[in-house]
Amino acid sequence: MTSPLSTPGPTLGVVGGGQLGRMLGEAAGPLGIELIVLDPTPDCPASPVVRDQIVGEFDDEDAVRELAERSDFLTFEIELADPDLLERVETETGVPVHPSPDTLRTIQDKLVQKDALVDAGIPVPEYRAVDDAAELRAALDEFGTPAMVKAREGGYDGRGNAPIESPNDAESVLDSVAGPAMVEKFVDFERELSVIGVKGEGEIATFTTGENVHREEILRETIVPARAPEDVLERARSVARDVLELMDGRGVYGIELFETAESEILVNEIAPRPHNSGHWTIEGAVTCQFEQHVRAVTGRPLGSTEQRDPTVMTNILGDVEETQPAELHGLDTVFSTPRAALHWYGKRDVRPLRKMGHITLTDQGVNADGSAEDLDQLLARSRDLRDGVTFDKA
């Protein structure tokens, strides 16, 4: 049951203060919940919109303990959080951590994650642990090439993932991912889908299935609903519900899926936190993923996941050759476009392909000529908006 609300409100301590922490802060304010974030970067993205930032590494024991002592609930917005430390601090201070550190531990290791999914009967692409080049070559014999070699831990936004084209490259590819690795059979997918799910106290909920467009392994756009048959959307949601049932601890989960050429749904990866492919929910759904995460972690009932309008989210990535102070040009068109919403992450420097913000465009329903707008058009307009902004002064 929701405890009575007073001021200062319940405090949610968040390990990580990047854009996800910032958007958690933006969503928590109206609920009367205050945020403190722990992040090593002084004046991190979340900092200007939350109560306070503790400057420290994600695995700094004193800093995490201070965070717990100043909080009523703990969560994390980055998989680099340390599950052992969180578990220790939770036991010592009695401040609950959601999702559970054990879930974080399971998900951090992509091999353990996949094993857990398989044990629960959830479909995943074929995979195998590979400890050396001989094992990798043996797996390729079975899976064929190309295949995807993945570092078991620490990868994100494509880092730690390396496609392999030939058994001859086994040594070099294993070297490039560094550390314990696994290999996955190449999935000839029709679409990449994702479902944002949320697990509350005795309830689970899922948002509409989205379609993700990646390039260079980085998410570019999410289209919601995905341009797939209704039964595919529903099966994706059903698989996501199975994943949520399996997870231990409340919170939002981003569940990335493949829709195969045979319309089969396979789980690609799980993130135990709000996910880039769920940013569309801020404008596109009744209760956004960030508010849902805050509600879930603090023990409040979940909100409605109902979609309000067809929506496309497009990432604003660093379109520069090298790191430099960020200065985004060309925003007038974004501000002037009805139903376009800008989200700026507050990062000082732009780096090549760094996520700097995003633009959400919700459907107006009709074109200027009176005909109905479809998702392809909405996507094209979103891309035009995004292509109209640039960090590149040249």
Place this chain on the structure above:
Amino acid sequence: MTSPLSTPGPTLGVVGGGQLGRMLGEAAGPLGIELIVLDPTPDCPASPVVRDQIVGEFDDEDAVRELAERSDFLTFEIELADPDLLERVETETGVPVHPSPDTLRTIQDKLVQKDALVDAGIPVPEYRAVDDAAELRAALDEFGTPAMVKAREGGYDGRGNAPIESPNDAESVLDSVAGPAMVEKFVDFERELSVIGVKGEGEIATFTTGENVHREEILRETIVPARAPEDVLERARSVARDVLELMDGRGVYGIELFETAESEILVNEIAPRPHNSGHWTIEGAVTCQFEQHVRAVTGRPLGSTEQRDPTVMTNILGDVEETQPAELHGLDTVFSTPRAALHWYGKRDVRPLRKMGHITLTDQGVNADGSAEDLDQLLARSRDLRDGVTFDKA
């Protein structure tokens, strides 16, 4: 034109850090605009969600100057701001103030405000300045009773307003409002309406006309659209546009109107800032009044004012006999109701009838039995939600 966006972003200095400042802060974050608020209450409502608070009185010259020196733009969220001081600081520092201090000055004095409207041909209730009891009695001879005596300056939420029933009460009623006063003819209104308008750089826009329900002169609910014929809604919007044309300086204006028994539209009062009757726009419109104000004041193009769904906003007021630390009970139902949104203002103490938060309910379109939900039902459900929360521990 919108200047390039960098981090730290452009800073908006706000005189006042109450709930309006808080909601401005919540809306500014995604745009990459940072807020600093000036407010005499340490840890004021806006404080936990903005970059910084300067603790000082609204008319503290040093504090306002410091605010200007740390800001790129200045605005105010409370009419108690000092227009002379703002004008001086604007001239000295070159930091633009929006809306213009002169507009604030005009609006602060309800007599001057009414004179300006009449000069522009905008319909208002009959009114007259009254400097003493004899003048008040003379006006009542003409207007009849009841009538409304108003302090020309400083009133809000009904403070400074006093109904008068008989010429015999002229002395006592004038004493009760204190200071320069005016009297207005009683308007036999059908409905109280309001239109939230916004004036940008060379553009104006208005939101859907809302219907306000007051009790004890305090706003209880806003219903949008107002339950009035379409032509009344449009005429209210048209009058609001005339008001916006008259105002000097960019920003959001709350325009309260009477719809008379003869379907005439009269301007009651204008607020040169986001207004309680515009809180519904956060969930109910594409771009909310707070984002619009931030856009307008910082020189960005305005967003769409299109309404997304039928909406009712209901205020959570202090239901206590005396001031005490705020503790709001009964929130589970609010959180569990689809499309109900809570907004908590972060005030430490609750006082009788103090505005502590609000609940917005947007229409689901259909009742559980499949029939269409109408505004009366939406209003009834909103009132039930609000009546289910209480500060009263008894």
